[in-house]
Amino acid sequence: MDFAFDARTEELRARLLAFMDAYVYPAEAVAEEQRAELSSPWDTPAVVEELKAEARRQGLWNLFLPDSTYGAGLTNLQYAPLAEITGRSPQLAPTALNCAAPDTGNMEVLAQFGDDAQKKQWLEPLLAGEIRSAFAMTEPDVASSDATNITTLIERDGDDYVISGRKWYISGAMNPDCRIFIVMGKTDPDGADIRRQQSMVLVPRDTPGVTVKRAMRVFGYEDHYHGGHAEVVFDRVRVPVSNLIGEEGGGFAIAQARLGPGRIHHCMRLIGMAERAIELMCRRAVAREAFGKALAQQGVVHNWIADARVAVEQLRLLVLKTAWMMDTVGNRGAHTEIQAIKIATPRTVVDIIDRAIQLHGAGGVSQDFPLAELYAGARTLMIADGPDEVHQRSLARRELKRYV
Structure with missing residues (x-):
């Protein structure tokens, strides 16, 4: 099996990583400062619009949409590592690239099921980031x-x-x-x-x-x-x-078509959130001392970091396999894998972020680190797009069918 990314993916990864370092991470604190000065809490900080303009200038725009007529034309397997990178700053990066939910799912629905007039009136301004x-x-x-x-x-x-x-x-x-x-x-x-x-x-x-x-x-x-x-x-x-x-009576089918890609996008970004948590955990461990030695020398901290790394590598392989299957046999053919990642990824990432919070002590639950907000987002995804138990029920039934 070939686990290497293709040339286009590698090129986009390099550009996106550079964009994150040069623009997104520095903008996190700026966005919070600007938000405090806005007349409405729902207004967009100016730095977000600056990020969007820069992302569009660099060609890092609408990467999520596989339809090359409207989006970047990437496969799920090509987009997966890019979505993971944006998950490291989930509040800013997806929006900066016009790859944020719920707009992504809505654009997919309009691209796949909308008529020409609907695409002209609503899809085009969404693709342009105007609305x-x-x-x-x-x-x-x-x-x-x-x-x-x-x-x-x-x-x-x-x-x-x-x-x-x-x-x-x-x-x-x-x-x-x-x-x-x-x-x-x-x-x-x-x-x-x-x-x-x-x-x-x-x-x-x-x-x-x-x-x-x-x-x-x-x-x-x-x-x-x-x-x-x-x-x-x-x-x-x-x-x-x-x-x-679409047609009357087609809402349920459209919802399923919308939620399939949405679920894998969430899982891709969750892996990026876990990577950010591991990075923060390691930085904290080497910088803080307790009971006469660095946290990085405490055995329990070794266990947390090692377990987190193993879990993330397992999840990434499962998500990439799912993306590959969606590309090769379609969403229906990848039904089991989509449900598997939707069950496994949020709960595992919640545990990783929880350990990172524990390592940061009071700082972990404060606004000075992104961990508390990352935790809230990851925990919510055990409910959003179908709670874990619904996916477990469906996946188990599919497994049992082979034996009945």
């Missing part, structure tokens, strides 16, 4: 881990759809540049096939009846750089039928 977007699926009143539970109604009324429902943890919705929602709801709530009841429609944020009620916190963080996570009410919101994405 942001949100994906509205999760609801507070039902177990949204089972997407067939959603209760938001999308009712046909002549040439319009009328949308009523309540969503929450709608990523990106607090960002003032968010212009469009992709909303999943039921167009056929009594249909015999529960996976054909749902549809997706485009809802401009300024449509009458759309109310962004509040920002939802994640472990106390408001996640400003991703545009926050909002509770949104749709009160008889009226949009033209032409805002339907």
Whole structure:
């Protein structure tokens, strides 16, 4: 087996690593200073726009999108090590490269399922980084881990759809540049096939009846750089039928097509988060002394660092295998591997970051290091895009089928 990256990947990795060192890491502290001076906590610090301009100038833009008509045309295997690098600074780097969720998934949906008018109106400005977007699926009143539970109604009324429902943890919705929602709801709530009841429609944020009620916190963080996570009410919101994405009843299939790449992107970035945690752990260990010797000489610290390195190498190989399978046999053919990385990666990275926090003592839970925020992000991914237990259930059933 050949584990080497191809020439294009190596070239992009070198450019991206240099971009991170020269621009992204220095911008982390600057962004926090600028944020304190903004009139709204949801406004974007000026340094973020500077990073975006520089990334675009260097050709480090829309790397996530495999469709060469709209994106960089990279395979999943080529993009994997690049996404890992951006995961080292998850608040800034993905946004700087226009590779941040939920916009990435929304652009993939529009590129794959949108019609020409939808692509012109919404996909093109998203690709240009001129606007942001949100994906509205999760609801507070039902177990949204089972997407067939959603209760938001999308009712046909002549040439319009009328949308009523309540969503929450709608990523990106607090960002003032968010212009469009992709909303999943039921167009056929009594249909015999529960996976054909749902549809997706485009809802401009300024449509009458759309109310962004509040920002939802994640472990106390408001996640400003991703545009926050909002509770949104749709009160008889009226949009033209032409805002339907794909066909009526196609919402569940579109969601699955969207979530497959999203899951592997999250896992790629998680590995970068783990690498950042290991680096911080090692730097702390050699710089601090306790009980008469450096932390780096304590046996338990050796164990933490060694175990973290082994775990990351295992995860990376599994994620790269998954990316390769998605490229060669498609998302459906890589279903087991996608679920495996979605189960293994967040929980392992949470443990690595937890050890790094422990090694930093009080500093680990403070704002002076990125570890607490990294922990919150990694822990959330044990729920987002399907909780671990749902993936375990599906993966186990697939395994058991061979023996029944």
